[in-house]
Amino acid sequence: MTVLADSDTRWKWGALAARRIAPEARLDGRLLRGRATPTTRQLSELGIAADSLREVTMRQFLAEAEAEAEAEAGARGGHHDAASDPDSGGPGVVLLACVGGTVQAALHGLARVWGQAPRPRPVTVTGYVGVVYEKLADGLLLRHGADVVIANSPQDARRFRDVYEGVGADASCVTEAALPFLDGAPYRGPDAARRFTVVFAAQPSVPASREERTYLLRRAARHAERHPDRDVLVKLRSKPGEHTTHVEEFPLQRLAARLDPPLPPGVRLVYGRMGEVLDRADLLVTVSSTAALEAMHRGMPTAVLTDFGVREALGNHHFTGSGCLASWDELDDGLLPRADADWLRANGVGADDPFRLVRERVEDLAAAGQLPPPRPYYTPRTAPAYLPGVLARHGLDPQGRPVGTAPPAEDGQVRRLTREFTRNAARAAYRHGVQRVAPVIRRLGEL
Structure with missing residues (x-):
């Protein structure tokens, strides 16, 4: 099974979903090179083992898929059924754990790679890394074309x-x-x-302003x-300079670091796996x-803060009806909210074997042997003013073909090291621009 992911959180979702679908399968991770490519520290903190894990561009990902398709076609020509042979080398499932536009680009590229007629090919799977609280139609239609679109709850x-x-699209996925x-x-x-422990789970962009985050x-x-009898742990997602x-x-x-007065001894900033932090939490x-x-x-008692209101922009509106909406004032007064059982069931929390339906669908599709190429809702005919821009951001034309020619092969250790150094420097410069320069420019524009 191959998982293509474009950030640390999407690698976490994709790799763990892959393990739920096929616990014993080989797991090959491909990290899409871009703004949020996870660092070695972020991957280590997630602690998800893979049989192989490397960084790729969309062009490289599709070239790898094309090479596997050609090898499989050659094997079939020699009367070998690669689709049913776990040792054939090709992935039985391609799981796209990426933002919607990237999923759409990958699906169009894979459709080109796999041809126009039904054939043995991997099953394509995609979904969302968390709660879907904005851009529902936009994100869903960009994911259409995958064989399986995972919904994280009955409500979803x-x-x-x-x-x-x-919109008249096939919903069987x-x-x-x-x-x-x-x-x-x-x-x-x-x-x-041990001491009663409160964990505050931080988010990188919710809330967004300096004042609200300081609050x-x-x-x-x-x-x-x-x-004073409690410990308060602020669980951080990443270190400065890292992207999620x-x-x-x-x-x-x-x-x-700039608070005046500083944080008291009872408050600590912590990293680590969320599951391990929750192992010692009480709220x-x-x-x-x-x-x-x-x-x-x-x-566990859980509080979804209402201090900034209950708003779609924050995402906390998703938790209406859960019984867990509360303010810091209420928590200070001793409130320990508990989630409503009916709300939990409707939102996919607490099921005994939640991936059973996904496993069954993947197995049925794989057993079919011959599958048509991905057929996304968006095509040059249905979205002629939208789709080309989505694909162009990943170096593809409206037919899913790479634009331009691939760079010439580079031989020698010096060229390889030079290429890696240049790429890493460019990524660091980009991240610095996004995190440090862009906010300053925005603030100057508001003067």
């Missing part, structure tokens, strides 16, 4: 089918599951052997002062992170 499955059927990282031991209540730190400090799915203009580490607090769903899955 209904919404997804409504969108596809509403929508398959109900859950977020693959909902696991961990059930919460048993406060442990007398969160001050409220965490106030909570620790109001409850969203850009973090104001890293909490830097804001904390999870967030604005709208999917960490809330992880805590709810364990039966």
Whole structure:
């Protein structure tokens, strides 16, 4: 199984979903080169083992798929059924764990690679890394064309089918599951052997402004002062300079370093795997992170903050009806919110075997042997003013062909090292521009 991912959170979702679909299968990770390509530290923190893991461009990803398709066609010509042979080398599933436009580009490129007629080929799977709270139609239609579009809850499955059927697109691809990282031991209540621990799950862009993000730190400090018997852990997603799915203009580490007065001893900034942090938590607090769903899955008290309002822009509107909306003031007064059981079921939390339907669909498609090429809803005919721009951002023309010619082969260690140095320097410069220069320019424009 091959997983193409374009950020640390999408690699986490894609790799864990792949493990849920085929626990014993070989896992080959391909990290798409771009703004949010995960660093070695981010990958290490996730701790997801893969049989192979390397960085690629879209051109390289499609070239690899084309080479595998040609090898498989040659094997079939020699009366060898590569589709049913687990040792044939080709992936049985290609899981696209990327932003919608990237998924669309990959599907068009794979459609070209695999030809126009039905043939043995990998099953294509895609979905969302978390809660879908904005751009529902846009994101869904960019993912259309995959054999399986994973919905993370019964509610999402209904919404997804409504969108596809509403535009006349095939909705049979929508398959109900859950977020693959909902696991961990059930919460048993406060442990007398340790201090009561509050975990605030930070997000890179929610809320977005410096003032609002500083407010969160001050409220965490106030909570620790109001409850000297508690530890407050601010769980950070990344270090300054690292990127996740969203850009973090104001890293909490830097804001904390400038606080006056500074954070009290009861508040600590921590990294690490969310599951391991939750193992020692008694209350999870967030604005709208999917960490809330992880805590709810364990039966842990969970608070989704209302301090900035309940708004679509924040994503916390998704949790209306959960019973977990609360403010810092209420938490300071001792509130420990518990999630509503009906809301949990509707939102894909707590199912015994949530990936059963996905496994069954993938197995049925693989057993068919001959599959048509991906047929996305967007084509040069249905979206002539939109699709070309989506594909061009990944170096493809409207037919899914790479634009221009591939760079000549480079021989020798010196050229390879030069290429790697140039690429890394360019990426560092880009990240610096996004995180440091662009905010300053925006602020100057507001003067």
